[in-house]
Amino acid sequence: MNTQAAGGHLHLEEHMQSSKILTDIVIGMSDGLTVPFALAAGLSGAVGPDHINLIWIAGLAEIAAGSIAMGLGGYLAGKTEIDHYNSELKREYDEVERVPDRERDEVKEFFSGLGLSNEVQEKAVEEMTKDKDKWVDFMMKYELGLDKPDPQRAKKSAFNIGFSYVVGGMIPLSPYFFVTDGLSGLKISAVITLVCLFFFGYFKSKLTGVNPLGGAIRVMVIGALAAGCAFVVARLIQL
Amino acid sequence: MNTQAAGGHLHLEEHMQSSKILTDIVIGMSDGLTVPFALAAGLSGAVGPDHINLIWIAGLAEIAAGSIAMGLGGYLAGKTEIDHYNSELKREYDEVERVPDRERDEVKEFFSGLGLSNEVQEKAVEEMTKDKDKWVDFMMKYELGLDKPDPQRAKKSAFNIGFSYVVGGMIPLSPYFFVTDGLSGLKISAVITLVCLFFFGYFKSKLTGVNPLGGAIRVMVIGALAAGCAFVVARLIQL
Numbered sequence: 001m002n003t004q005a006a007g008g009h010l011h012l013e014e015h016m017q018s019s020k021i022l023t024d025i026v027i028g029m030s031d032g033l034t035v036p037f038a039l040a041a042g043l044s045g046a047v048g049p050d051h052i053n054l055i056w057i058a059g060l061a062e063i064a065a066g067s068i069a070m071g072l073g074g075y076l077a078g079k080t081e082i083d084h085y086n087s088e089l090k091r092e093y094d095e096v097e098r099v100p101d102r103e104r105d106e107v108k109e110f111f112s113g114l115g116l117s118n119e120v121q122e123k124a125v126e127e128m129t130k131d132k133d134k135w136v137d138f139m140m141k142y143e144l145g146l147d148k149p150d151p152q153r154a155k156k157s158a159f160n161i162g163f164s165y166v167v168g169g170m171i172p173l174s175p176y177f178f179v180t181d182g183l184s185g186l187k188i189s190a191v192i193t194l195v196c197l198f199f200f201g202y203f204k205s206k207l208t209g210v211n212p213l214g215g216a217i218r219v220m221v222i223g224a225l226a227a228g229c230a231f232v233v234a235r236l237i238q239l
Numbered sequence: 240m241n242t243q244a245a246g247g248h249l250h251l252e253e254h255m256q257s258s259k260i261l262t263d264i265v266i267g268m269s270d271g272l273t274v275p276f277a278l279a280a281g282l283s284g285a286v287g288p289d290h291i292n293l294i295w296i297a298g299l300a301e302i303a304a305g306s307i308a309m310g311l312g313g314y315l316a317g318k319t320e321i322d323h324y325n326s327e328l329k330r331e332y333d334e335v336e337r338v339p340d341r342e343r344d345e346v347k348e349f350f351s352g353l354g355l356s357n358e359v360q361e362k363a364v365e366e367m368t369k370d371k372d373k374w375v376d377f378m379m380k381y382e383l384g385l386d387k388p389d390p391q392r393a394k395k396s397a398f399n400i401g402f403s404y405v406v407g408g409m410i411p412l413s414p415y416f417f418v419t420d421g422l423s424g425l426k427i428s429a430v431i432t433l434v435c436l437f438f439f440g441y442f443k444s445k446l447t448g449v450n451p452l453g454g455a456i457r458v459m460v461i462g463a464l465a466a467g468c469a470f471v472v473a474r475l476i477q478l
Contacts, residue, residue, distance in 0.1 A: 042300030061281030061469040230300040
């Protein structure tokens with residue numbers, strides 16, 4: 001709609017496709033940047049200079065675990081969506097066959113909810129329920145609010161989220177490879193990561209149509225709070 | 240709909256409300272069970288018996304970081320949804336005022352997409368566009384696919400997800416407090432966590448209408464894979 005009206009359906013679908021990929025990247029990257037950053041920050045205050053390798057062992061183990069959990073989590077979510085859609089589709093076809101009057105009432109209810117007059121409601125229901133496929137399609141989309149999911153989505157989504165998590169996670173972790181004590185690593189890691197979170201938050205907010213500066217600051221503050229809290233928790237236990 | 244038809248709107252809204260809370264718990268718990276479990280598993284193979292405390296320092300730091308990142312992430316997501324809805328709402332009111340003909344065409348396009356005859360389309364458009372509030376409401380819901388978000392959702396969602404993450408995360412971590420070496424802790428943790436993941440996956444699948452046994456196994460396998468991968472990564476670096 002709006003300025004894209006001329007572009008039509010193809011344009012809209014392309015737009016939705018790329019926004020789904022961006023959503024996956026946003027999901028993966030934001031957790032990837034935040035959690036390994038906070039974990040490494042927490043450990044940097046708890047392990048001595050002799051055990052700095054433990055920071056990146058734990059960090060890399062977390063990246064491995066987190067990317068698989070999120071990536072496969074995304075895959076499962078996609079699969080579940082497809083299974084759910086198919087089971088509801090089957091049920092709607094079944095109901096249209098078994099209890100057509102009740103289903104017809106539900107179509108009428110939809111049009112009545114739109115505020116149309118009784119006359120137009122009746123006519124719309126009559127036309128809508130002529131073709132069984134169209135009828136079920138309508139029930140799926142407007143009564144249950146379910147869009148037909150792309151069967152390839154689950155796999156793509158898993159890969160995008162998992163990969164983004166690894167890329168995001170390596171950023172806060174990398175400084176610890178080059179320093180001799182945890183706190184020096186933390187300082188460099190905090191600067192790099194908070195800058196990344198700021199730009200990432202800015203970009204993310206632009207995508208979703210929210211005030212970019214406010215969004216950037218919010219994302220950065222979450223990262224800082226998570227790291228600060230992990231640091232305090234680790235220090236408290238160690239004492 | 241279906242068997243709930245008699246219950247009407249209130250019933251449906253209650254149903255959606257509780258399913259949103261369950262969704263939050265499911266999101267928080269599944270990651271809470273999986274990631275701290277996998278991280279502790281990874282570290283159990285990499286730290287000696289003298290440093291078993293590092294497993295739970297890292298584990299608790301991860302739970303602190305993860306619960307804040309996910310909880311505040313949920314809060315941000317909720318806030319973003321509200322901001323997005325309000326900015327689109329403003330735009331629709333503006334367009335209905337400025338370019339009513341184009342907006343009227345878009346309403347007609349919707350009814351034409353449903354497969355209604357030209358006559359019913361015309362009548363429906365006429366009735367629909369009489370009341371400006373109803374018209375905009377319609378555009379928001381059926382053209383943009385946006386439902387009015389609950390302004391209290393963001394806060395509740397943040398708390399539910401974060402709290403579930405902490406509860407989920409303490410389960411795989413707890414055995415390490417009572418053992419003297421990492422691998423013994425891992426054995427107990429793996430048994431407890433995989434059993435929990437199985438039940439959790441079963442319950443989650445029931446909620447979403449997917450085959451419960453298949454879903455339970457899938458969730459459990461993701462947890463096992465994440466832990467296995469973290470274990471291998473940590474071992475490889477340590478060597």
